[in-house]
Amino acid sequence: MTTLNDCRALDAADPLRPLRSHFALPDGVIYLDGNSLGVLPKAAAARVADVVAREWGTDLIRSWNTARWFDLPQRLGDQLAPLVGAGPGEVVCTDSTSINLYKVLSAALNMAREDSPGRTRIVSERSNFPTDLYIAEGLCKERGLELVLVEPEDIAAALTSDVAVLMLTHVNYRTGAMHDMEALTTAAHAQGILCVWDLAHSAGAVPVDLHGAGADFSIGCGYKYLNGGPGAPAFVWVHPRHADRFWQPLSGWWGHAAPFQFTPDYQPAPGITRYLCGTQPIISLSALQCGLDVFTAAQALGGMAALRQKSLALTDTFIDLVEARCAGHGLGLATPREHAQRGSQVCLTKDTGAYAIVQALIARNVIGDFRKGDGGTGRHKDILRFGFTPLYIGFEDVWNAVEHLREVLETGEWQRPEFNQNNAVT
Amino acid sequence: MTTLNDCRALDAADPLRPLRSHFALPDGVIYLDGNSLGVLPKAAAARVADVVAREWGTDLIRSWNTARWFDLPQRLGDQLAPLVGAGPGEVVCTDSTSINLYKVLSAALNMAREDSPGRTRIVSERSNFPTDLYIAEGLCKERGLELVLVEPEDIAAALTSDVAVLMLTHVNYRTGAMHDMEALTTAAHAQGILCVWDLAHSAGAVPVDLHGAGADFSIGCGYKYLNGGPGAPAFVWVHPRHADRFWQPLSGWWGHAAPFQFTPDYQPAPGITRYLCGTQPIISLSALQCGLDVFTAAQALGGMAALRQKSLALTDTFIDLVEARCAGHGLGLATPREHAQRGSQVCLTKDTGAYAIVQALIARNVIGDFRKGDGGTGRHKDILRFGFTPLYIGFEDVWNAVEHLREVLETGEWQRPEFNQNNAVT
Numbered sequence: 059m060t061t062l063n064d065c066r067a068l069d070a071a072d073p074l075r076p077l078r079s080h081f082a083l084p085d086g087v088i089y090l091d092g093n094s095l096g097v098l099p100k101a102a103a104a105r106v107a108d109v110v111a112r113e114w115g116t117d118l119i120r121s122w123n124t125a126r127w128f129d130l131p132q133r134l135g136d137q138l139a140p141l142v143g144a145g146p147g148e149v150v151c152t153d154s155t156s157i158n159l160y161k162v163l164s165a166a167l168n169m170a171r172e173d174s175p176g177r178t179r180i181v182s183e184r185s186n187f188p189t190d191l192y193i194a195e196g197l198c199k200e201r202g203l204e205l206v207l208v209e210p211e212d213i214a215a216a217l218t219s220d221v222a223v224l225m226l227t228h229v230n231y232r233t234g235a236m237h238d239m240e241a242l243t244t245a246a247h248a249q250g251i252l253c254v255w256d257l258a259h260s261a262g263a264v265p266v267d268l269h270g271a272g273a274d275f276s277i278g279c280g281y282k283y284l285n286g287g288p289g290a291p292a293f294v295w296v297h298p299r300h301a302d303r304f305w306q307p308l309s310g311w312w313g314h315a316a317p318f319q320f321t322p323d324y325q326p327a328p329g330i331t332r333y334l335c336g337t338q339p340i341i342s343l344s345a346l347q348c349g350l351d352v353f354t355a356a357q358a359l360g361g362m363a364a365l366r367q368k369s370l371a372l373t374d375t376f377i378d379l380v381e382a383r384c385a386g387h388g389l390g391l392a393t394p395r396e397h398a399q400r401g402s403q404v405c406l407t408k409d410t411g412a413y414a415i416v417q418a419l420i421a422r423n424v425i426g427d428f429r430k431g432d433g434g435t436g437r438h439k440d441i442l443r444f445g446f447t448p449l450y451i452g453f454e455d456v457w458n459a460v461e462h463l464r465e466v467l468e469t470g471e472w473q474r475p476e477f478n479q480n481n482a483v484t
Numbered sequence: 485m486t487t488l489n490d491c492r493a494l495d496a497a498d499p500l501r502p503l504r505s506h507f508a509l510p511d512g513v514i515y516l517d518g519n520s521l522g523v524l525p526k527a528a529a530a531r532v533a534d535v536v537a538r539e540w541g542t543d544l545i546r547s548w549n550t551a552r553w554f555d556l557p558q559r560l561g562d563q564l565a566p567l568v569g570a571g572p573g574e575v576v577c578t579d580s581t582s583i584n585l586y587k588v589l590s591a592a593l594n595m596a597r598e599d600s601p602g603r604t605r606i607v608s609e610r611s612n613f614p615t616d617l618y619i620a621e622g623l624c625k626e627r628g629l630e631l632v633l634v635e636p637e638d639i640a641a642a643l644t645s646d647v648a649v650l651m652l653t654h655v656n657y658r659t660g661a662m663h664d665m666e667a668l669t670t671a672a673h674a675q676g677i678l679c680v681w682d683l684a685h686s687a688g689a690v691p692v693d694l695h696g697a698g699a700d701f702s703i704g705c706g707y708k709y710l711n712g713g714p715g716a717p718a719f720v721w722v723h724p725r726h727a728d729r730f731w732q733p734l735s736g737w738w739g740h741a742a743p744f745q746f747t748p749d750y751q752p753a754p755g756i757t758r759y760l761c762g763t764q765p766i767i768s769l770s771a772l773q774c775g776l777d778v779f780t781a782a783q784a785l786g787g788m789a790a791l792r793q794k795s796l797a798l799t800d801t802f803i804d805l806v807e808a809r810c811a812g813h814g815l816g817l818a819t820p821r822e823h824a825q826r827g828s829q830v831c832l833t834k835d836t837g838a839y840a841i842v843q844a845l846i847a848r849n850v851i852g853d854f855r856k857g858d859g860g861t862g863r864h865k866d867i868l869r870f871g872f873t874p875l876y877i878g879f880e881d882v883w884n885a886v887e888h889l890r891e892v893l894e895t896g897e898w899q900r901p902e903f904n905q906n907n908a909v910t
Contacts, residue, residue: 082537082541084541084542084544087544089544091544091545094545095540095544095545097541097544098536098537098540098541102536102540103533103536103537103541106532106533106536106767107529107532107533109714110524110528110529110532110713110771111508111524111529113714114521114524114528114713114714115508115510115523115524115529116510118510118513118515118517118521118523118851119517119520119521119851119853120851121714127714127715153579153580153583153762154579154736154761154762154763154764155762155763156734156736156737156738156761156762156763157579157583157734157736157761157762160733160734164626184748185748186748188737188740188746188747188748189736189737189762191748191749191750192735192736192737192740192749192750193733193734193735193736195735195749195750196732196733196734196735196750197733199733200590200733207748232746281763287536287540287765287766287767288535288539288540288547288553288763288765288766288767289553289763289764289765289766289767289769290765291765292762306622307586307619307622307623307625307626308582308583308586308619308622309618309619309621309622310580310582310583310615310618310619311582311614311615311618312582314614314618318856319856320614320658320855320856321614322610322611322612322614322617322633323617323618323621324617324618324621324622335580335582335583336579336580336581336582336583336615336718337580337581337582337707337714337715338580338715339713339714339715339716339717339765339767339768339769340713340714340715340768341532341713341714341715341765341767341768341771342765342766342767342768343715343765345536345767425544425545427545429746430744430745430746
C-alpha cells in the first residue's frame with residue numbers, strides 16, 4: 059500500500075519536478091482543475107505587462123511589424139505543433155475552440171460533399187463536449203444535414219456510406235476516457251469519411267500523433283492543459299493534404315492572401331494562414347505563449363512521453379488511494395483503468411452528494427469540479443472530476459487530496475447546508 | 485488664418501482636455517492613427533496585471549463567479565451601448581468584428597429569406613472595408629446568394645425587391661465619408677430590406693443612434709476609437725425587435741440557455757446572450773473595459789456630443805491648415821467638407837509619393853498611415869490617412885502635424901530612398 063512517505067519519495071525522484079517552479083501556484087491550494095483552467099506561468103505577468111506597456115503603449119501600430127503581431131498565430135502554432143504530432147507550418151493559434159470547430163467542420167463538409175454529395179450525416183458521440191455538438195447542430199440546421207449521436211461502442215457501426223464527417227473529442231471531458239485515434243480514423247477512412255478531432259483535453263495532457271493517426275482536421279483549447287490563461291485563443295490544424303482545399307465561410311481579412319492590398323474579393327492565403335479570420339486579441343495570445351514555453355522547457359526533460367508517464371503514475375496513485383482509503387462511501391470510478399483508454403484526469407461517481415463533496419473539498423482548498431449526470435438512464439452519473447497536470451502536480455498533492463476526500467466523507471462534513479446550495483454559475 | 489497661438493488657445497479652452505491625462509501617450513509622438521489602433525489607457529496596465537495575478541493566478545476557476553467573467557461580455561456591452569444609441573441589455577463585447585459580422589449577416593439572411601425566399605442578394609458598397617466584403621462573400625458562396633457591390637451614389641437604386649440585406653460601414657475607412665444611417669435604413673426598410681451597420685470607424689468617434697435610425701443589426705471594433713488594446717474583442721448589437729428571432733450557426737456553449745447543464749442539444753439563451761459563442765479571451769476583454777471607462781468619464785464633460793464638436797473642430801483645422809500651408813504640392817482632399825458626411829479622420833490624396841510622405845512623417849514621429857488606391861480608375865487614389873481622436877488629440881498637435889507635413893513636402897525629404905522601400909506588412 060502506497061504511503062505518504064512513498065509519495066514524497068516519488069516526488070523527490072521525479073525528473074519533471076523542476077517544471078513546477080515555472081508556475082505561480084496559490085499557497086495552500088491543491089489544484090486539480092487544470093483540465094478546466096490551467097494555472098498561471100510565472101513568466102506571464104512580465105510578458106503581458108510588456109505587451110501592454112511597450113508593444114501597445116509605446117510602439118502602437120508599429121508593433122504589427124516590430125513585435126511581429128502579424129504572424130503571432132503561426133509562431134505559436136509552430137511552438138504547439140510538436141505536442142500534437144503536427145509539423146511546422148500546420149497549426150495556428152486563433153479564435154475560440156467553438157469557432158475553430160466551425161471552420162474545420164464546415165471545410166470538411168464542403169470537401170466530403172463535393173466528392174460525394176450523398177453524404178449527409180455527421181456522426182459524433184452523445185457525450186461529446188456539448189459545444190462541439192452545438193456547433194455541429196448549427197451547421198446541420200444551416201445546411202439541411204443530420205447530426206447522428208451514438209454511444210462510444212456504436213461508433214464503428216455508425217460509419218456508413220452516407221456519413222460525411224466523424225467528429226470526436228479525443229479525451230472525454232466527463233469521464234477522462236480516451237479514444238483510439240488511429241483505429242477510429244482508419245475505420246472512418248475505410249468508409250470514405252473525414253475525421254475531425256477535438257484535442258481540448260489532450261493537447262499538453264497526453265501524447266497525440268495527428269500525422270501518425272492520419273487525422274484530417276483537429277482543433278483544441280489553449281486554456282486547459284496548455285496553461286494559456288482564461289479564454290486563451292484556441293488552435294486549429296489541418297492535414298497538409300487538405301490545406302489547399304480548405305475553404306470555409308469565416309473568410310476574414312487575416313486569412314487573405316494579401317490583407318493590406320484591400321481588394322474587394324477574397325483570395326485565401328496559401329497554406330495555414332487561411333485558417334485565420336479577424337484580428338486576434340494580442341494580449342491574450344501573448345499570454346498563451348508563456349504556457350507553451352513551459353512545454354518547450356519540458357522537451358529537455360523528456361517531453362510529452364515523460365509527462366505521460368508521470369500523468370499515468372499520478373492517476374494510478376489517485377485511483378489506488380481512493381479505493382483503499384475512501385472505501386465504503388459509494389464512490390465509483392468513471393475513468394477507465396486501462397492506460398491506453400485514460401486521459402489525464404480521474405472521475406469518480408457517486409449517486410448522491412457529489413456536488414456537495416466537491417464544494418466541501420474546495421472549502422479545504424482542494425479544487426476539482428462537479429459535472430452533473432443525466433439523472434435518468436444511469437449511464438451518466440454525477441461526477442467528481444479531478445485533473446492531474448504532470449507539469450505541476452506532485453504525488454504528495456495526490457496523497458493530500460485523497461486524505462481530504464477521506465475526511466470529508468468520514469466526518470459527513472459534505473452534508474453541511476452551505477455545501478448543498480448551488481448559487482454559482484459554474 | 486489659424487496660428488499656432490490660436491491652436492494653443494483652443495487647447496487651453498477645451499473642456500475635454502482633462503481626458504488626455506487618462507492615456508499613456510508616447511513622448512514626442514503625434515499619434516494620428518487611433519482609427520487603426522487606439523492608444524493605451526493608463527488604467528489598463530494595473531487592470532491587466534490584476535486579472536493576470538489575482539483573477540487568473542490566485543482565484544483560478546473561482547473567478548468565473550467572483551470576478552464575474554461569466555457576464556463580462558454583457559457588462560462591457562452595457563457600458564458601450566450609450567455610445568451607439570443602444571439600450572441596456574442589447575450589446576455584447578465578444579469575438580472579432582469579422583466573426584460578429586458573420587453572426588448578424590447570417591441571422592439577417594435567415595430572417596429575410598424566411599419571410600421572403602426570393603430575396604437572394606446582399607447589397608454593399610464597393611469600397612466597404614474589405615473584411616466585411618470577404619465575410620459576405622463567404623456566406624454568399626456557402627448559400628448560393630449574390631453579393632452586389634455598388635458605388636455610394638448607386639445604393640438607393642440597388643435596393644430592389646430581390647435584396648435581403650443592405651450591409652454598410654457607417655464611416656468609410658479610406659475616405660472618412662459618413663453615410664446617413666437613418667435615411668439609408670429608411671429607404672431599405674421601405675423595400676423590406678434589413679440593414680446591417682458596421683460601426684468600426686464610428687463607435688467612440690461620432691455620435692451614433694442605432695435606435696433613432698431604426699437599424700436592424702450592428703457590429704463594431706474594440707481597438708480603434710474605443711482604445712481597447714490590440715485585437716480587443718469587438719461588439720454586436722441587434723435591435724430588440726429581432727432578438728428572439730436571432731439564430732446563426734455559430735451556436736457555441738456561451739450562448740446556450742443553460743451552459744452548465746451540458747445538454748447535447750442547443751437551446752439559445754433568451755436575449756443577447758445568444759450572440760455569444762465560445763469562451764472569450766478574458767485578459768484582452770478586461771483591457772477593453774479600461775478604454776470604455778474613459779468614455780464613461782467623458783459623460784460628465786458632455787459625452788459624445790462634446791467629443792463630436794471637438795472632432796469636427798480638429799478636422800476642420802487640419803483641412804484649413806493643410807490647404808493654407810501645404811498648397812502647391814498636389815495634395816487633394818478625399819474626406820467630405822460637409823460636417824454631416826465626415827467621420828473623425830481626414831484623408832489626403834496624392835498621385836505619387838503618398839506612401840513615402842507617410843513614411844517621412846512617421847520618421848518625424850507623426851504617425852498616420854497610407855492606404856493604396858486602385859491604381860487604375862482614378863476613383864480611388866492613394867491616400868494619406870490621419871485619424872483625430874478628440875479624447876487625446878489637441879489643436880497644437882494638429883498645428884505641429886501640418887508643420888511637419890509642410891517641411892516634408894518643401895524639403896523633398898520624402899523622396900529619400902529609405903522612405904520609398906515598402907518592407908513592412910502594414
